[in-house]
Amino acid sequence: MSVGPAWEVREGESAASWFTVRLAFADGARIDVLAVVCEGCVFFEDVRARPALSPDDLTVLADWIEEPLLQACGLGAEPGAEGGTAPAARARPAWPRGDEGRRQVARAYLAAQEEGADPVLAVMSATGYGRRKSLVLIAQARDAGLLPPRHARR
Structure with a gap:
């Protein structure tokens, strides 16, 4: 997996950073993602895959790339750090049960x-x-x- 910065937009104190992510598999399959990291949340702008991904595969894709993306922009836990994941890795509004x-x-x-x-x-x-x-x-x-x-x- 490779993660690289594409561009960043700042407005006041907040920033949105775009990253390109490429997953290449041994069988020749490839997934390219343009993702946005904003306020500790990860959003997909574009996903291109060969062969095509099923909806279930898209769900798994988010789990595969979320932590490497957050690490690339300084929000994820360092490898080997206690707890394994930063609080920002699952940043969501508190939702009542x-x-x-x-x-x-x-x-x-x-x-x-x-x-x-x-x-x-x-x-x-x-x-x-x-x-x-x-x-x-x-x-x-x-x-x-x-x-x-x-x-x-x-």
Whole structure:
């Protein structure tokens, strides 16, 4: 795996850094990623892979490159450091569990629907979780009766 800086944008005290990441495998497969590190969070701008990646592979890809990216920009733990990972490695807003968390998911989902925006992306943004975990939270809110059923029953 190789990680290299591409560019950085600073505004006041905050900065967003773009990095190029290349994973090359012995069988000839290759993955190229343009990633952004901003406020301790990692976001993918572009992913190109040969052969193509499945959705499950994309989920694993985030785990593979997150720590090397954070180390490249000085946010990750040093190799061999106690604990193995910096707090910034999983920087997410604190999200309440249980009923309060489900209510907040429902509020974010319904507000996005009213605005005509993608409700799943709104929940992802609000929670800081990926698509899969956000869908689980949405399903839990539905099961609790806070959201309407996904499909109209006949």
